[in-house]
Amino acid sequence: LSSLLGALALLQLSLYLRVPSRYGKHEERLCRPRGRLPARCAWFLQELPSFLVPALLLALRSPPRLEPLGCRLLCCLFCWHYFYRTFIYPFFTRGRPFPLQLLFFGTLFCIYNGFLQGYYLIYCAEYPNDWCTDIRFTSGLLLFLLGMGINIHSDLLLRQLRKPGEVTYKIPQGGLFTYVSGANYFGEIVEWFGFAIATWSLPAFAFAFFTLCCIGPRAYHHHRYYLKTFTDYPKSRKALIPFVF
Ligand code: NDX
Numbered sequence: 001l002s003s004l005l006g007a008l009a010l011l012q013l014s015l016y017l018r019v020p021s022r023y024g025k026h027e028e029r030l031c032r033p034r035g036r037l038p039a040r041c042a043w044f045l046q047e048l049p050s051f052l053v054p055a056l057l058l059a060l061r062s063p064p065r066l067e068p069l070g071c072r073l074l075c076c077l078f079c080w081h082y083f084y085r086t087f088i089y090p091f092f093t094r095g096r097p098f099p100l101q102l103l104f105f106g107t108l109f110c111i112y113n114g115f116l117q118g119y120y121l122i123y124c125a126e127y128p129n130d131w132c133t134d135i136r137f138t139s140g141l142l143l144f145l146l147g148m149g150i151n152i153h154s155d156l157l158l159r160q161l162r163k164p165g166e167v168t169y170k171i172p173q174g175g176l177f178t179y180v181s182g183a184n185y186f187g188e189i190v191e192w193f194g195f196a197i198a199t200w201s202l203p204a205f206a207f208a209f210f211t212l213c214c215i216g217p218r219a220y221h222h223h224r225y226y227l228k229t230f231t232d233y234p235k236s237r238k239a240l241i242p243f244v245f
Pocket of ligand 1: 008011093096110168
């Protein structure tokens, strides 16, 4: 399953490196209302399996597995992110309606990845009892928390660019947007590489790689969009990685 995720990452990269995936600011016909769902509904439905599948696997495992602490904690970190993405993010988003076709594939992807990460951590992973003090766990956890902080803060800054009902695009300001156009994406990538280091597992590295291939190019397309649309767009701002790219 991890290898397939890696292959999907490469497919994603080859499909969306030149042309962006068609939702949000990269949709071709922005006003066409057919074939799409309000953003709140779409993000909730799409992300729900990423929370539900591992949470159910964790809850239903019989007999309940209490040890080692590392497995449980790591699975909870994954669910924690998707609790935010499913139950908090969608209810505040002011995004445009989301295409049904992408929603369908996005949901399939979230079922697949939720199962892979949850099943691996609950049924396959084996960690020593002192994994919580291992440098891989502690440094990965720190990166995960840092990335999550950046991601949530950047999501908030983007949301504040619009009043309710507004659909226009403005230049994002503040936080890590001072340095990069894709601050929310940068946070998410750091977060999942942190998770991969903390779990030290193939499924988590495959997912971090997928995230990089999925939203890395999207950050680049956002950056080009801003440069084309706003003549006063800050020239020193990079696409994804501060001061580098
Ligand atoms: N959902 C991850 N590929 C994806 C949906 C699409 O969570 O079949 C990947 C995810 C899926 C994709 C998912 C997987 C691959 C799929 C793809 C569809 C096809 C593809 C399934 C599951 C596929 C193969 C076959 C190869 C497998 O109007 P608006 O909506 O643009 O408004 C936006 C607003 N905003 C602004 N407002 C004012 N002024 C501005 N300048 C603005 N700029 C933006 O802010 C939105 O309301 C909001 C955020 O917009 P944007 O575009 O910055 O972020 P967005 O892409 O919508 O992501 C939102 C958050 C973000 O924090 C990001 O990190 C996270 O979700 N995310 C997103 C995508 C994937 C992902 C995380 C991950 O891989 N971990």
